[in-house]
Amino acid sequence: MQLISSQMTGYIxxxxxxRKMFEEGIKLKQEFGAENVHDFSLGNPDLPPPSIIKETLAELADEADQPFFLGYMPNFGYPDVRQRLAEEVSKEQGVEVxxxxxxxxxxxxxxxxSVFRAVLEPGDEIITPAPFFVEYGFYADNHAAQLKPIPSxxxxxxxxxxAIDAAINDKTRVVLINSPNNPTGAVYSREELEKLAAILEKHNAKRERPIFILSDEPYRFLAFDGVEVPSVLDIYRYSIVCSSFSKNLSMAGERVGYALINPAIEGKEVLMGAIIMSNRILGFVNAPALAQKLLGKALGSSVDVSIYDKRRKAMAExxxxxxxxxxxPKGAFYFFPEAPGGDDVAFCATLQEEKILAVPGTGFGCPGxxxxxFCVGEDVILRAKDAFKRAMDKA
Amino acid sequence: MQLISSQMTGYIxxxxxxRKMFEEGIKLKQEFGAENVHDFSLGNPDLPPPSIIKETLAELADEADQPFFLGYMPNFGYPDVRQRLAEEVSKEQGVEVxxxxxxxxxxxxxxxxSVFRAVLEPGDEIITPAPFFVEYGFYADNHAAQLKPIPSxxxxxxxxxxAIDAAINDKTRVVLINSPNNPTGAVYSREELEKLAAILEKHNAKRERPIFILSDEPYRFLAFDGVEVPSVLDIYRYSIVCSSFSKNLSMAGERVGYALINPAIEGKEVLMGAIIMSNRILGFVNAPALAQKLLGKALGSSVDVSIYDKRRKAMAExxxxxxxxxxxPKGAFYFFPEAPGGDDVAFCATLQEEKILAVPGTGFGCPGxxxxxFCVGEDVILRAKDAFKRAMDKA
Incomplete structure (x- = not known):
């Protein structure tokens, strides 16, 4: 009997x-011990959460016997946490939110x-620079839209x-960018974003449905050497920012973040209302209560960014x-080097022979x-020095 | 400019x-004070979480400075919590899970x-008995499926x-039931479910794609007078159970629950794999880490069910x-009485004149x-006695 949908069958x-590559990594760890495998495959932040998380959890325990402690709140979140978040993102974006x-x-x-559910018609196109976070393709499919990767x-x-200009057509509804970027570490400059905005404004002048810039920014806090991460909000009117606290508070498993629409959008109440409704009807309902309560105290805190910078330098070495x-990389915690020989899947297999785990660019729509x-200790990075050299020599 | 999709415009x-009715309720509370409004409109459990929640939170605070404390875990959840959950639902369902x-x-x-994403093709139909939880319609739309309510x-x-038998066609993929039921308090008997299973088996014999029973059971713990809530698992092979800890642990805002597929399904690994992948690609990624950690200790605990039973009797009075x-009602915390005069929207307006807030059956696909x-104190219920009488006399 056919248990699952045809699309799901295709995905699998x-x-x-x-999955095979991932399973081979596990086998390597079982065979040689996890400490002898150089695992650079996972973007799971290894720094402990800032101490305010521990303190706040202890405080929350005191209130946990009250009615409605973990009850429903408005779908947009606790009003006081939302207010605190508005203050914090206003500082980060340099725009009053x-x-x-x-x-x-x-x-x-x-x-x-939630943003996709609110703005997309079936068949709409989402332009995204490649390489890109692999989940974007599924998120497009979730809403019967088409992801259109444009090589960077x-x-x-x-x-x-x-290339982005040339790719835009009547079905284009969103340009989805991720800066600082996973997997490349690129940070788009103000000049690049201004040019992108000018292109979209040119197209919008002939359209009833504006093209949105959707800026996915979970690594905004993690830019190195003082590089500017410009805000799209004061560059382009039809802009929306999405982010999370997975990286800056090491809370990836807790699932909390936000969507922020440009306050300069005319009629923005309708858009915000639709996103809040989407958040509800997609089944999220609301962000987890405890995570929100933690944010109420932890906003403005961050893991120690200098640790990531040291690792970056070690990896470069x-x-x-x-x-x-x-x-x-100008930001985020990834390097995206060229695969010697050009075949990234083959080269990642070579790396595995040296007990190094990495992810081929093919997985991000960018072979080669x-x-x-570098979500691992500096010592782990430095310890892999000879192994990388051997892999390079083999290639 | 058109900011949102046409479907979203239609929803709003x-x-x-x-929304208008909801806003009038808020106005009533502002005018007369919340304590003078009899609010029976919300299914937000008012009992405090069991004491184990408070104790566990305090324990968790001690670990919160460890790396990966709130990091990613497998998309299906923490393996130890999943194992505990398997033991617990095995008891509840009377089937080894x-x-x-x-x-x-x-x-x-x-x-x-996640289940819908895994099994539905666009255009598939989901049969559900009416009245039904209004969100079901949106959940069907999320996956380009059609909700087909069948009056009970x-x-x-x-x-x-x-009527269910007659409604089944080639596009039928799921029969979605909710027992104990929101909004009616009905609990489907073993006999009813066995007859339903026989009907579906008759249809399955002629199909490549089985029809699933999807049983939504967040109120399973809340059945009164010793009534049996039969498990679909030993009645029908292609059955899937969904549930949450919103009601039995008063954690509605924390967003944690589960999907459970019948272990008797041949090739169930494929179905489970697809549901886990759906959970990821829909953007849930995983259930919140803290909620899972709480479950690890709190499974098997429950709010005091006898309090709900007393309220049920008070409301009946x-x-x-x-x-x-x-x-x-045989279960859950709702009454679903006939609206005198037959017009439920008009009668709810009459109730509002008496400062009683209720939800019209129209909102559940069941006018009249x-x-x-009854997520409110017994005293609040009894205090509304005269107001209900006056509303009835007016109708």
């Missing part, structure tokens, strides 16, 4: 190679899907603005030593590269 | 009457949507099995005194009735 078939431009969501994933400029991963070709996550 | 237009038949989800809403038998709200026509939730 397509994902089999990455009122609370009613915000909805607290189940992570950035919840935010992205080789190695620097700057936006290919001409390791890659330089082996002779890899890459652009130094591979991703290394 | 259609929901305007219920192994851990690998379970996925921990973001509430029952997350479970229902008047006043008793037993399944109309002939109040309704009898006024002369309403209703079936005594209205819903009263």
């Amino acid at each position: 078939k397509k994902a089999s190679w990455i 009122p609370a009613d431009s915000l909805v607290i969501t189940c992570g950035a994933a919840g935010a992205l899907n 400029k080789p190695l620097t991963f700057e936006l290919d603005l001409d 390791v890659l330089d030593n082996a002779g890899f070709n890459y652009t130094m 590269y591979f991703r290394l996550a | 237009k259609k929901a305007s009457w219920i 192994p851990a690998d038949s379970l996925v921990i989800t973001c509430g029952a809403a997350g479970a229902l949507n 038998k008047p006043l008793t709200f037993e399944l109309d099995l002939d 109040v309704l009898d005194n006024a002369g309403f026509n209703y079936t005594m 009735y209205f819903r009263l939730a």
Whole structure:
């Protein structure tokens, strides 16, 4: 009997190679011990949550015998936490964001899907620079939309603005960007974003349905060497920001984030109302109560960013030593070097022979590269030095 | 400019009457004080969480400075919590449920949507007895499916099995039931479910794609007078159970529940894999980490059910005194009486004149009735006695 849908059957078939690779990684760890495998495959932040999380949890325990302690709240979140969040994102974005431009969501994933549900018609297209976070393709499918990846400029991963311009048609509804970027570490400059905005404004002038920029920014806090992460809000009117607290508060499993619409959008109440309703009807209902209560106290705190910067430098040293070709990441916690020989899947297999786990660029819609996550101790990175060198020599 | 999709525009237009009613309720509270308004409109459990929640939160605070404390876990949930949950639901269902038949989800809403994403083709039909939880319609739309409500038998709200049989066609993929039922308080008997199973088996014999029974059971713990809530698992092979801890642990805002597939399904690994993947790609990713950790300790605990039973009797007394026509609820915390005069929206307006807030049956696809939730103190119920009488006299 056919138990699952045809689309789901296709997904499972397509994902089999990455599952196989993942299973081989597990086998390596079982055979040689986890401490002897250099695992750079996972973007699971390893820094402990800031101490305010521990303190707040202890305080919350005191209130946990009250009625409605974990009861329903408005679908947009606790009003006081929403207000605090508005103050915090106003600082981060450099734009005054009122609370009613915000909805607290189940992570950035919840935010992205709620925005899609609110604005997309079936058959709409979502342009995104490649490489891209693999889940974007599923999120598009969830809403019967089409993800249209546009390759970024080789190695620097700057936006290919001409290609984006050429890809826009009547069905284009969203340009989805992720900066600082997973998997490349690129941060789009103000100049790039202004040019992108000008392109979209040119198209909007001929349309009833504006093209949105949807900026997915969970790594905003993690930019290195003082690089600016410009806000799309003062660059382009039809902009929406999604983010999460998975990385800056090391709360990836807790599923809390937000969607923020540009307060400058005329008639923004309708858009906000639709996103809040989407958050409800998609089954998220609201962001988890405890996570929101933690945010109420922890907003403005962050894990120690300098630790990530040290790891970045250590990883650069390791890659330089082996002779890899890459652009130094400006933000986030990933390197995306060229795969020697050009076949990323084959080269990741070579890395596995040296007990290094990495993810092929093919998994991000960008063959010829591979991703290394530095959510591991500096010592783990440095320990892999010789292994990277050996893999390079084999390639 | 058109900011939102046409479907979303339609939703907002259609929901305007219920929003208006909700806003009038808020106005009443502002004018007369919340304590002078008899609010039976909300299914937000008012009992405090069991004491184990408070104790566990305090324990968790001690661990909250560890790396990965709130990090990612497998999409199906923490393996140890999943194992505990398997033991617990095995007891509840009276059927041996192994851990690998379970996925921990973001509430029952997350479970229902994950199951739908896994099994539905666009255009598929979902049969559900009316009245029904209004969100079911949106959940069907999320997956481009069609909700097909089949009216239940008047006043008793037993399944109309002939009507269900007649409604089944090639596109039918799911029969979605909710027992104990929101809004009616009905509990489907073993005999009813066995007849339903026989009907579906008859149809399955001619199909490649089985029809699933999806049983939404967040009120399973709340059945009165020792009534049996039969498990669909030993009645029908292609059965899936969804539930949440919103009601029995008073954790509605925390968003945690599960989906459980019948271990007797041949090839169930494929179905389970698809539901776990759906849970991920819909953007839930995983159930909130803290909620899962709480469950690990709190499974098997419950709010005090006898309090709900006392309220049920108090509400029956109040309704009898006024002369309403209703079936005594066998489970859950709702009454669904007939609206005197037949016009439920008009009668709910009459109730509002007496400062009673209720939800018209129209909101549940069942005009002619209205819903009263007894998530309020017994004193609040008894205090409304004269107001109900006056409303009845006016009707």
